[in-house]
Amino acid sequence: MLRRIVVVGASLAGLRATETLRDRGFDGELTLIGDEPHRPYDRPPLSKQVLQGTWEPEQTFFRRKDGYDALALDMRLGVRATSVDLRARRVILADGTFADYDRLIVATGARVRNLPGMAPRVGLLALRGLDDAIALRRELMNASHVAIVGAGFIGLEVAASCRARGLQVTVIESLPVPLSPALGSTFCEMVAAMHRDHGVYLRTGVSVTDVFGESRVAGVVLSDGSRIDTDVVVVGIGVTPNTEWLEGSGLTLENGIVCNGCGEAAPGVYAAGDVARVANRWHGDSPRIEHWTNAVEQGVHAAENALAGPASSTSFSSVPYFWSDQYDRKIQFVGRARPHDEMVIVDGSLADRRLTALYRCGNSVVACLAVNQPRALIKYKKLIAACVPWEAALTATAAS
Amino acid sequence: MKVVVDLGACDLHGLCVEAAPEVFEIGDDGVLHVLIETPPDGLRAKVDRAVRECPTGAISIEE
Secondary structure (H helix, E strand, O other), X not given: OOOEEEEEOOOHHHHHHHHHHHHOOOOOEEEEEEOOOOOOEXXXXXXXXXXXXXXXXXXXXXXOOOXXXXXXXXXXXXXXXXXXXXXXXXXXXXXXXXXXXXXXXXOOOEEEOOOOOOOOOEOEEEOOOHHHHHHHHHHHHOOOEEEEEOOOHHHHHHHHHHHHOOOEEEEEEOOOOOOOHHHOHHHHHHHHHHHHHOOOEEEEOOOEEEEEOOOEOOEEEEOOOOEEEOOEEEEOOOEEEOOHHHOOOOOOEOOOEEEOOOOEEEOOEEEOHHHEEEOEOOOOEOXXXXXXXXXXXXXXXXXXXXXXXXXXXXXXXXXXXXXXXXXXXXXXXXXXXXOOOEEEEEEEEOOOOEEEEEEEEOOEEEEEEEEOOHHHHHHHHHHHHOOOEHHHHHHHHHHO | OEEEEOOOOOOOOOHHHHHOOOXXXXXXXXXXXXXXXXXXXXXXXXXXXXXXXXXXXXXXXXX
């Protein structure tokens, strides 16, 4: 019988796991452990509404209306889990306390990667958590020029928010185009042009070799020898899964916690969200996925299987989905594209920055990209989930 | 239960349509429509899922 379930990680995946456990009738002890002092909050608004100043940080908190009473959680915030003893079924915390479990769900997420070899200093920031967003917003209030290292989605959203604040913005990207070449170089070039049209100085094909300034940041040096004077540097070059606390536990850790299709990393131990590598039937492998919806789906899935037990567990099957809001454009992507997949625009155009594109791998449609065309994305997601052949997807296009 | 959608917050991600197609639909007008405002209890799990999966927290349930 299940009496105690412990969830480590108090962000989206962990929260959704606890909610699902209660929804499904689990009435035993439920512990939620988080290393940040904050109650669970939503990350997507951090780079947009919070940075732009249209939301106060409190508006990102989940369950602002419902509160936490109904979940009856033993919520331990501001304390880090430092290890787990799988045999004793016990999580050890940094303050010397522990939490015993019958089932464990690990959702410890990921943290930002720092620029290698750069000493910390005032004005050199990253954006991952709520405190990061508050600190960055404070810096932006007194800044006139911001340099952003990394033209991934987070870097570009920060760039758009900084432009909305009227700041001068330079984005530095070591690849020849922003975002990922797998999305298609023509689309990446469209995004580059959009940012340039909004006044962003986009430097591609160069990397940051040094950050200069005494007590605080004064600028960066690039690999082509040029120097950019700036008040603030924001680093967005990716994340690392938080698995160090599990080293030596017996769990398999390879760029995340390796799980089977049921989200199980060891008997009674499940993982979900950015830290997890759950075997995904749709994918055919076990990617680590950093998307918002993935955290929800795996949090729910882990909770359901933790209650069901191995004999009644379901396997995970999901088509990855993410979105990004930049200026007045909503970029949505569903599926998985790789660098050599063919991208075909089936509606709209790059020139209008309003389009729907499908990605072809062999004879299958494997992904869909939509810019300001949300309805198209919903339609194609169904086809991608069903692995329909390429011709059938195009027929569906013609019929719509 | 009564399904309430904050159309000001809705961002047309369409995840609710996927979770509970009986209850949610995005119309030709490009607006989310609630097809059944008071769904039967049999749809509870699906509606719960729609609430949990909405990226903007636009859907709520009033008992």
